[in-house]
Amino acid sequence: MAEPILSIRGLTRDFGPFRAVDGVTLDIRTGSMTGLIGPNGAGKSTLFNLLTGALAPNAGSVSLKGRDVTGLSPDRLFALGLGRTFQIPRPFARMSVLENVMLAPTGQTGERILGPFLSAGRVRAEEARIRQRAMEVLEFVTLAPLADQPAGKISGGQMKLLELARVLMGDPEVILLDEPAAGVNPSLTRILIDKIEELNRGGKTFVIIEHDMDFVMSHCDPVIALAEGRVLFQGTAAEARANPVLLDAYLGAMADG
Numbered sequence: 001m002a003e004p005i006l007s008i009r010g011l012t013r014d015f016g017p018f019r020a021v022d023g024v025t026l027d028i029r030t031g032s033m034t035g036l037i038g039p040n041g042a043g044k045s046t047l048f049n050l051l052t053g054a055l056a057p058n059a060g061s062v063s064l065k066g067r068d069v070t071g072l073s074p075d076r077l078f079a080l081g082l083g084r085t086f087q088i089p090r091p092f093a094r095m096s097v098l099e100n101v102m103l104a105p106t107g108q109t110g111e112r113i114l115g116p117f118l119s120a121g122r123v124r125a126e127e128a129r130i131r132q133r134a135m136e137v138l139e140f141v142t143l144a145p146l147a148d149q150p151a152g153k154i155s156g157g158q159m160k161l162l163e164l165a166r167v168l169m170g171d172p173e174v175i176l177l178d179e180p181a182a183g184v185n186p187s188l189t190r191i192l193i194d195k196i197e198e199l200n201r202g203g204k205t206f207v208i209i210e211h212d213m214d215f216v217m218s219h220c221d222p223v224i225a226l227a228e229g230r231v232l233f234q235g236t237a238a239e240a241r242a243n244p245v246l247l248d249a250y251l252g253a254m255a256d257g
């Protein structure tokens with residue numbers, strides 16, 4: 001089997017006396033669309049924050065493509081190919097949709113280092129290149145017609161697409177999505193799923209936190225369930241559906257909620 005793109009070993013994070021993530025060990029398969037489920041407070045977002053470098057673990061390690069990346073900053077991890085979106089997107093509201101995408105880091109730290117030494121012509125050429133790439137990405141996520149709108153004026157679902165566009169500017173190999181379908185109307189959810197699946201077919205790996213069980217069960221493989229900071233289950237969607245512990249303790253309760 002191919003090397004996992006992410007290897008998580010004994011990852012642990014405490015908040016004071018409370019252990020939010022408790023010795024999580026997981027391999028994320030290269031090219032998979034991995035679903036991460038679990039009740040509120042299970043530690044899903046904390047796990048994402050540990051994987052993306054937003055939080056430091058108390059114990060454990062993370063490897064990306066075989067390289068130990070434990071404790072690296074989000075910028076470094078993004079440059080190494082790991083991108084994420086947030087549960088609640090926060091674009092710069094008064095800037096246009098296009099400007100928001102253009103501001104996303106492209107993952108190429110060389111540009112930032114060389115920046116002050118570039119001639120005005122080079123800077124203009126670079127800006128034109130970034131603008132063109134941003135338009136292509138907006139085209140892909142179907143937001144190109146809104147490129148000049150202030151980002152604060154677009155709908156919640158369109159903001160999720162904008163988030164995806166910003167992540168795609170860096171062309172990461174692994175994308176962590178935090179509740180992509182939450183609060184998104186069905187037609188935009190459809191577009192979002194289509195785009196995620198297209199990117200996945202193109203080889204990108206996704207790890208998706210989602211409460212919408214229909215979404216997880218029909219699009220994710222494997223499905224991983226966390227409860228109280230630990231891995232409760234991992235397997236296919238069919239196995240998740242047939243698992244009595246998940247069904248009783250949790251899928252049923254979530255379907256009701």
Ligand SMILES: Nc1ncnc2c1ncn2[C@@H]1O[C@H](COP(=O)(O)OP(=O)(O)OP(=O)(O)O)[C@@H](O)[C@H]1O
Pocket residue numbers: 015020038039040041042043044045046047
């Ligand atoms: N910065 C923090 N300080 C203290 N406690 C925190 C912090 N962040 C998270 N927690 C606690 O850690 C636990 C796990 O939270 P987390 O947000 O990771 O859960 P989750 O599975 O993502 O839940 P949800 O589905 O509601 O987003 C919760 O009990 C939460 O209150």
